[in-house]
Amino acid sequence: MQHVDGNALAGPLAEFFSFDLTTAIARCSGCGAVGELARTMVYRSGAGTVVRCSECDQVLATLVETADRAWIGLSGISAIEVPRG
Amino acid sequence: MSFITRGFSGCSRERDERLPPGQTLVQDFPVLSAGPTPEVDTAEWEFTIRTESSVHRWNWDEFTSLAIDDVDTDIHCVTHWSKLGTSWRGVSLDTLFEQVETEQEYVMAHSYGGYTTNVPLDELLDGKAWVAFEFDGEPLEPEHGGPARLLVPHLYFWKSAKWVRGLVMMEQDEPGFWEQNGYHLHGDPWTEERYW
Structure with a gap:
């Protein structure tokens, strides 16, 4: 099967990054817990925001923001479910 | 207009030379953490x-x-605050590495609670780094990294890992927790190595 380049992601990924992600459901890659992102534990500091699993404390995601750039890391999330329609 | 000119030149002269670029002096000790405080x-x-x-x-x-x-020593946080003339007590990494033989040149610091940060070994030796357990004459409080934290004051303070529990030698430099998520692999405050 041939692959295509990353431009093909524009449509599918727009769905994931264009709505309120706190309503999404994520799976923790550490303990396997599945739950709404809104129910995670969020630690905010000047350095960045760290999102942790409310079941096992593992880091799910990190957010780092500057005036002109931002990073999102999803190192502890194995999958995200978003509602459609 | 003359008072404005005087004001600007006065500010320039009065900037403390111990402050790296982009930093602001604070008197308190802000607390930054990536998670709950380990006891x-x-x-x-x-x-x-x-x-x-x-x-x-x-x-x-x-x-x-x-x-x-x-x-x-002075300490410099990547979030733009610096604190001058802080007092610590601890064990020099030179003392700890007297007993250690290694050919590997990079270090990953690991903390209770899971935090990690990477530092080249030569930036931890020759009087440049400590494992500190007292601050300002008192045992280091948990919110500031007690019982013991790494102290690497010539780099941004995220490298001075709180609640440090060990160092793991590495053959190559690898990014730690914040370094994987946007922050600079090295972190020199004098050249503003803040982000990738």
């Missing part, structure tokens, strides 16, 4: 250095029986 009992505390061939271990009593340095 580590010194009876359970252990510090290790893991090399390619062995593991060196110290418990609290062994650790605090080593030669202890008094360290007066």
Whole structure:
């Protein structure tokens, strides 16, 4: 099967990054817990925001923001479910 | 207009030369954490250095029986605050590495609670880094990294890992927790190595 380049992601990924992600459901890659992102534990500091699993404390995601750039890391999330329609 | 000119030149002259670019002086000690504060009992505390061939271990009593340095230094946080003339006590990494043989040149610091940060070994030696357990004459409080934290004051303060529990030698430099998520692999405040 041939692959295509990353431009093909524009449509599918727009769905994931264009709505309120706190309503999404994520799976923790550490303990396997599945739950709404809104129910995670969020630690905010000047350095960045760290999102942790409310079941096992593992880091799910990190957010780092500057005036002109931002990073999102999803190192502890194995999958995200978003509602459609 | 003359008073404005005087004001600007006055500001320029009065900037403290100990402040790296982009930093602001603070008098308090802000707390930055990536998670809950681990409560580590010194009876359970252990510090290790893991090399390619062995593991060196110290418990609290062994650790605090080593030669202890008094360290007066400035600290610089990547979130733009600096604190000048802070006082610490701790064990120099030179003392710890006297007993360690390694050919590997990079270090990953690991903390209770899971935090990691990477530092080249040569930036931890020759009087540049400590494992500190006292601040301002008092035992280091948990919110500031007690019972013991890494102190690498010539780099941004995220490199001075709180609640440090050990160092793991690495053959190549690899990013730690914040370094994987946007922050600079090295972190020199004088050249503003803040982000990728």
